[in-house]
Amino acid sequence: MAQIFRTTVRSFATTSSRQNAIKTVTVIGGGLMGSGIAQVAATTGHQVVMVDQTDDILGKSKASIQKSLQRVVKKKFAEDPKGGEQFVSDILGRITTQTDSNAAVANSDLVIEAIVENIDVKKKLFSSLDKAAPQHTIFTSNTSSLPIGDIAVSTQRQDRFGGLHFFNPVPMMKLLEVVRIPATSDETFNKLSDFGKAMKKTTVDCKDTPGFIVNRLLVPYTIEAMRMVERGDASFKDVDTAMKLGAGYPMGPFELSDYVGLDTMKFILDGWAEKYPENPLFQPSALLNKYVAEGKLGAKSGEGFYNYKKK
Ligand SMILES: CCCCCCC[C@H](O)CC(=O)SCCNC(=O)CCNC(=O)[C@H](O)C(C)(C)COP(=O)([O-])OP(=O)([O-])OC[C@H]1O[C@@H](n2cnc3c(N)ncnc32)[C@H](O)[C@@H]1OP(=O)([O-])[O-]
Numbered sequence: 029m030a031q032i033f034r035t036t037v038r039s040f041a042t043t044s045s046r047q048n049a050i051k052t053v054t055v056i057g058g059g060l061m062g063s064g065i066a067q068v069a070a071t072t073g074h075q076v077v078m079v080d081q082t083d084d085i086l087g088k089s090k091a092s093i094q095k096s097l098q099r100v101v102k103k104k105f106a107e108d109p110k111g112g113e114q115f116v117s118d119i120l121g122r123i124t125t126q127t128d129s130n131a132a133v134a135n136s137d138l139v140i141e142a143i144v145e146n147i148d149v150k151k152k153l154f155s156s157l158d159k160a161a162p163q164h165t166i167f168t169s170n171t172s173s174l175p176i177g178d179i180a181v182s183t184q185r186q187d188r189f190g191g192l193h194f195f196n197p198v199p200m201m202k203l204l205e206v207v208r209i210p211a212t213s214d215e216t217f218n219k220l221s222d223f224g225k226a227m228k229k230t231t232v233d234c235k236d237t238p239g240f241i242v243n244r245l246l247v248p249y250t251i252e253a254m255r256m257v258e259r260g261d262a263s264f265k266d267v268d269t270a271m272k273l274g275a276g277y278p279m280g281p282f283e284l285s286d287y288v289g290l291d292t293m294k295f296i297l298d299g300w301a302e303k304y305p306e307n308p309l310f311q312p313s314a315l316l317n318k319y320v321a322e323g324k325l326g327a328k329s330g331e332g333f334y335n336y337k338k339k
């Protein structure tokens with residue numbers, strides 16, 4: 029019995045010290061995903077530095093975090109407005125902002141990159157961070173579709189490199205895909221999984237395959253919905269209604285595409301079509317291309333398949 033207790037305590041201590049391994053987090057990119065990741069990391073007690081290109085963008089990122097926290101507070105502190113105020117100010121107090129990414133990683137245990145979905149821009153960033161960050165700092169990308177291994181080659185720390193793929197909206201979505209490349213060490217992978225759990229996410233282990241688990245299924249499904257409309261088989265509104273009421277999805281594929289951003293969808297699909305030309309599931313969609321060419325990028329631009337402009 030004592031032996032079992034000691035073993036349990038020891039394994040708890042191992043997990044617990046691993047969970048404590050990541051205290052300071054640098055989130056690079058304060059857009060849709062970066063601001064959500066920064067919010068949740070700070071909510072779960074981590075010190076966060078959020079980086080973007082200008083103070084103006086960072087001001088907007090902080091405002092969107094504040095707005096999201098107000099939605100949380102409305103429910104969690106309905107009977108305790110003072111407690112709610114304290115909750116928000118404690119979380120915001122753990123987030124600082126920076127426009128210099130090299131300076132931002134100086135004391136960082138973990139970097140989570142959430143900038144534009146462009147391999148060259150991501151590689152340039154990591155190559156520079158590799159020289160600026162301490163040896164122990166783990167690097168991760170939140171990329172939706174690029175191979176983590178192709179980004180990691182820009183650094184000399186591939187054993188301390190992995191993927192942390194969050195879902196939109198980060199404060200609400202419970203899943204985190206933890207991605208390893210062949211060079212990722214077990215120690216790094218365990219620390220990333222423990223960090224995900226410390227962020228109160230359910231983690232799944234993924235290999236560095238196109239789209240990991242979720243997007244490998246979600247992208248072909250969504251594009252097939254677009255092809256269905258291109259063929260004139262159904263209207264996009266009927267497809268959305270059908271998938272919500274017939275398959276139990278919270279959003280139909282067109283609502284979800286608008287929510288994610290049609291430009292992001294196009295970045296993903298074009299990248300895969302170029303890298304895997306033999307795969308019929310990854311071929312471009314004329315309908316998607318038409319919307320993006322017209323500047324209809326979804327909710328963020330005010331119009332996509334649906335109209336979001338206030339009347
Ligand atoms: C097409 C895909 C192709 C691939 C693209 C790749 C993209 C990427 O790599 C992977 C993804 O992320 S894939 C995408 C994966 N994502 C999906 O699949 C998402 C699917 N959609 C959903 O799960 C639900 O529709 C939502 C949870 C978004 C909204 O819930 P709802 O019930 O439909 O509508 P509601 O009434 O508005 O909200 C209800 C309550 O939720 C709360 N709340 C919401 N947002 C919040 C925030 N930002 N902060 C804080 N709180 C937030 C709030 O409490 C609110 O109450 P309030 O009183 O109004 O404040």
Ligand SMILES: NC(=O)c1ccc[n+]([C@@H]2O[C@H](COP(=O)([O-])OP(=O)(O)OC[C@H]3O[C@@H](n4cnc5c(N)ncnc54)[C@H](O)[C@@H]3O)[C@@H](O)[C@H]2O)c1
Pocket residue numbers: 056057058059060061062079080081085129141142143144145146149153170171172173193194195196287288289292
């Ligand atoms: N949108 C989604 O639903 C979603 C979900 C999961 C993963 N992702 C991935 O997350 C990443 C970010 O997506 P997003 O939707 O948040 O994009 P976004 O356009 O909302 O935000 C990107 C931010 O990065 C900033 N940025 C660009 N280059 C930079 C640099 N060199 N240094 C610092 N900041 C820089 C931009 O100013 C912008 O604020 C992408 O790789 C995307 O594929 C997106």
